[in-house]
Amino acid sequence: MAKPTQPNIRNRLLAALAPAEFAAVAPMLTQVTLQLGQPIHRAGDGIEDVFFPETGFISALAVLSDGYHLEIGLIGAEGVAGVSAILGSDTSYSEAMCQTGGVAWKMATANLRKAAAEQPHFRELLLKYVEVFHIQVAQTAACNAHHELGQRLARWLLGAHDRSGVVELSLTQDLIAIMLGVRRSTVSVAAAQLQKAGIIRYQHGLITIVDRIGLENAACECYESVAGEYRRLFGEHPKDLPKAPTAA
Amino acid sequence: MAKPTQPNIRNRLLAALAPAEFAAVAPMLTQVTLQLGQPIHRAGDGIEDVFFPETGFISALAVLSDGYHLEIGLIGAEGVAGVSAILGSDTSYSEAMCQTGGVAWKMATANLRKAAAEQPHFRELLLKYVEVFHIQVAQTAACNAHHELGQRLARWLLGAHDRSGVVELSLTQDLIAIMLGVRRSTVSVAAAQLQKAGIIRYQHGLITIVDRIGLENAACECYESVAGEYRRLFGEHPKDLPKAPTAA
DNA sequence: TGAAGTTTGTGCGGTAACGTACAAGAGCGA
DNA sequence: TCGCTCTTGTACGTTACCGCACAAACTTCA
Numbered sequence: 001m002a003k004p005t006q007p008n009i010r011n012r013l014l015a016a017l018a019p020a021e022f023a024a025v026a027p028m029l030t031q032v033t034l035q036l037g038q039p040i041h042r043a044g045d046g047i048e049d050v051f052f053p054e055t056g057f058i059s060a061l062a063v064l065s066d067g068y069h070l071e072i073g074l075i076g077a078e079g080v081a082g083v084s085a086i087l088g089s090d091t092s093y094s095e096a097m098c099q100t101g102g103v104a105w106k107m108a109t110a111n112l113r114k115a116a117a118e119q120p121h122f123r124e125l126l127l128k129y130v131e132v133f134h135i136q137v138a139q140t141a142a143c144n145a146h147h148e149l150g151q152r153l154a155r156w157l158l159g160a161h162d163r164s165g166v167v168e169l170s171l172t173q174d175l176i177a178i179m180l181g182v183r184r185s186t187v188s189v190a191a192a193q194l195q196k197a198g199i200i201r202y203q204h205g206l207i208t209i210v211d212r213i214g215l216e217n218a219a220c221e222c223y224e225s226v227a228g229e230y231r232r233l234f235g236e237h238p239k240d241l242p243k244a245p246t247a248a
Numbered sequence: 249m250a251k252p253t254q255p256n257i258r259n260r261l262l263a264a265l266a267p268a269e270f271a272a273v274a275p276m277l278t279q280v281t282l283q284l285g286q287p288i289h290r291a292g293d294g295i296e297d298v299f300f301p302e303t304g305f306i307s308a309l310a311v312l313s314d315g316y317h318l319e320i321g322l323i324g325a326e327g328v329a330g331v332s333a334i335l336g337s338d339t340s341y342s343e344a345m346c347q348t349g350g351v352a353w354k355m356a357t358a359n360l361r362k363a364a365a366e367q368p369h370f371r372e373l374l375l376k377y378v379e380v381f382h383i384q385v386a387q388t389a390a391c392n393a394h395h396e397l398g399q400r401l402a403r404w405l406l407g408a409h410d411r412s413g414v415v416e417l418s419l420t421q422d423l424i425a426i427m428l429g430v431r432r433s434t435v436s437v438a439a440a441q442l443q444k445a446g447i448i449r450y451q452h453g454l455i456t457i458v459d460r461i462g463l464e465n466a467a468c469e470c471y472e473s474v475a476g477e478y479r480r481l482f483g484e485h486p487k488d489l490p491k492a493p494t495a496a
Numbered sequence: 497t498g499a500a501g502t503t504t505g506t507g508c509g510g511t512a513a514c515g516t517a518c519a520a521g522a523g524c525g526a
Numbered sequence: 527t528c529g530c531t532c533t534t535g536t537a538c539g540t541t542a543c544c545g546c547a548c549a550a551a552c553t554t555c556a
Contacts, residue, residue, distance in 0.1 A: 062390035141389035
């Protein structure tokens with residue numbers, strides 16, 4: 001249970017490795033459970049381990065000195081938390097926090113570097129992931145400046161749906177407001193509109209995605225644009241994209 | 249004139265190389281002149297060459313489908329335009345455009361990869377630069393969402409000052425408005441306030457920084473926070489930072 | 497079943513920036 | 527020197543979101 005076998009791996013970076021590469025990397029992985037709200041990395045602190053999520057997702061957050069938080073990227077089974085370590089840095093510039101309960105593979109930073117040095121394909125994959133994550137952050141910057149909250153909320157829920165794989169998300173509007181960098185009451189209004197349109201349903205910390213297509217239509221282009229980059233990373237066709245299931 | 253000698257190099261990434269490494273890299277460099285407004289990379293196009301600025305600076309821009317532009321990062325002599333190529337991608341996700349006349353060293357992407365593979369210190373330096381650039385983008389995302397335009401304008405002017413090294417910047421308010429993702433008239437109001445405070449002076453496409461310290465005080469924390477990361481990249485002490493000169 | 501804590505709805509004055517329009521000033525070329 | 531173009535100032539109604547406050551609804555647990 002503590003050590004992975006590749007057929008059971010859901011993290012797509014690890015799953016994309018050739019069997020020989022995976023065999024070399026597997027002993028460095030330890031399965032850990034992530035709790036809702038658990039801090040993964042703290043801004044300015046050292047990165048001891050990186051995390052390859054299996055289920056659930058992790059938010060990367062920029063933190064300003066007045067305590068303001070803003071999500072800059074979501075990390076799920078398609079990625080890894082701790083891109084700074086991949087690039088050779090010892091400290092995390094962003095805060096990383098688990099937004100759902102979940103399971104992840106933990107790897108010590110020193111092992112990550114060793115593996116990246118010895119497995120060229122692994123290194124290339126990690127760097128390409130860094131690039132797509134970078135694109136996600138850049139798109140988020142433009143999105144925050146230009147798109148309305150309703151669209152951004154829809155976009156965020158789509159990202160959370162993709163990464164969690166479930167239609168019922170344990171999320172308060174308060175938490176979402178922090179992620180999107182707006183007032184909680186502003187989220188409340190935008191969420192009410194989505195609910196009125198029959199796209200989502202929610203009560204008391206539980207959001208249900210009822211109409212995935214409707215949610216995609218309500219979101220800005222930023223969702224599809226970033227999702228396309230992730231598909232490209234894993235060599236998927238632009239069409240025939242596998243979609244997470246939708247509630248009745 | 250077409251080939252560099254290291255003592256004359258102003259680009260700090262190239263200047264930081266050991267003499268032997270530089271000797272290996274130098275034959276790959278060609279000096280080019282950049283014109284104001286010249287596109288360096290186009291979003292979605294291939295990256296044929298990367299550019300190490302010597303003088304002047306380049307903006308990286310996110311572009312949305314409605315034509316909206318927003319600057320996500322500034323690149324001057326401390327960096328290189330074309331981070332995607334460093335990470336192994338063939339296409340640029342962002343638009344890069346020269347904002348001032350200037351000179352840069354051009355290097356073919358294939359040569360960049362060859363050099364990075366053969367010169368480990370060069371590769372490490374490039375990846376660490378990518379990380380700091382990433383920090384800059386993330387900080388900009390939070391800044392756009394949270395700080396007022398007056399502060400953001402001051403921050404942007406400081407970045408332009410640092411990278412150009414001159415106090416007289418040939419920049420219209422129209423261009424600055426695009427960079428900051430706001431109306432031109434909004435920039436006009438914010439710029440007038442800075443001028444009234446005696447911090448800058450401007451007329452018809454020429455902005456002069458009169459009071460550098462005043463500008464730093466008018467800017468949000470984001471300037472200092474990112475500038476500190478760049479100092480760290482080049483191993484400078486947090487204090488004793490070299491400042492560009494200020495107009496009388 | 498009652499109390500306490502959490503989550504959400506709603507209202508309201510305030511404000512930064514939008515969107516647009518027009519006028520005035522500055523520089524450039526004929 | 528006269529116009530044309532580029533750049534900047536300014537105005538004004540509109541809007542999205544802030545900042546805050548309070549009530550209502552739901553959940554949990556004693």
